[in-house]
Amino acid sequence: xxxxxxxxxxxxxxxxxxxxxxxxxxxxxxxxxxxxxxxxxxxxxxxxxxxxxxxxxxxxxxxxxxxxxxxxxxxxxxxxxxxxxxxxxxxxxxxxxxxxxxxxxxxxxxx
Amino acid sequence: xxxxxxxxxxxxxxxxxxxxxxxxxxxxxxxxxxxxxxxxxxxxxxxxxxxxxxxxxxxxxxxxxxxxxxxxxxxxxxxxxxxxxxxxxxxxxxxxxxxxxxxxxxxxxxxxx
Numbered sequence: 001x002x003x004x005x006x007x008x009x010x011x012x013x014x015x016x017x018x019x020x021x022x023x024x025x026x027x028x029x030x031x032x033x034x035x036x037x038x039x040x041x042x043x044x045x046x047x048x049x050x051x052x053x054x055x056x057x058x059x060x061x062x063x064x065x066x067x068x069x070x071x072x073x074x075x076x077x078x079x080x081x082x083x084x085x086x087x088x089x090x091x092x093x094x095x096x097x098x099x100x101x102x103x104x105x106x107x108x109x110x111x
Numbered sequence: 112x113x114x115x116x117x118x119x120x121x122x123x124x125x126x127x128x129x130x131x132x133x134x135x136x137x138x139x140x141x142x143x144x145x146x147x148x149x150x151x152x153x154x155x156x157x158x159x160x161x162x163x164x165x166x167x168x169x170x171x172x173x174x175x176x177x178x179x180x181x182x183x184x185x186x187x188x189x190x191x192x193x194x195x196x197x198x199x200x201x202x203x204x205x206x207x208x209x210x211x212x213x214x215x216x217x218x219x220x221x222x223x224x
Binding site for chain 2: 001030031033035041042043044045048088090091092094095096097098099100101102103104
């Protein structure tokens, strides 16, 4: 069945450093979504990418969808302590099918 | 607009018992999905309901079941609880079925002793 893998599992950075998490699917995806879960909280939707090669930015966050629609990345520039949490990618093979989540990358930031 | 609500927030049950969790989606959302979150396995998809019909199902045993009512509220039932069922159960709603952005509730923390 469809599998979505994320690396790294954990990442610790100093405040101001950049951070990147990568997401890889075993199958081609119709779309990829990214969520953030703060400690003790629930996942919150960040963004959805649909097109091959798509790049979207939200302030310091840059999201990319691979050309083959099998991988994606989230890059945070100049991390802040508010960026702490677990970042999940999630994708579905085709419209109407279930969203499968990666296991997430947990980011910690020290000031 | 009110967010997704889940009740109860915390639950302690004994092995062998059954449990029912409830989820009220965002007003206007007709899709409700359930996920199990554990430290080792991350977010695992249980099932999705849309207009009272199960549209997608994950790889969980038949002890896990759900239903959706005409007002889009959903319940999840777990029978014959096992220790390994201890987890955070998250409900998420969406305006469309299958693979669209999910709005999560705060979850129900289930502990099985």
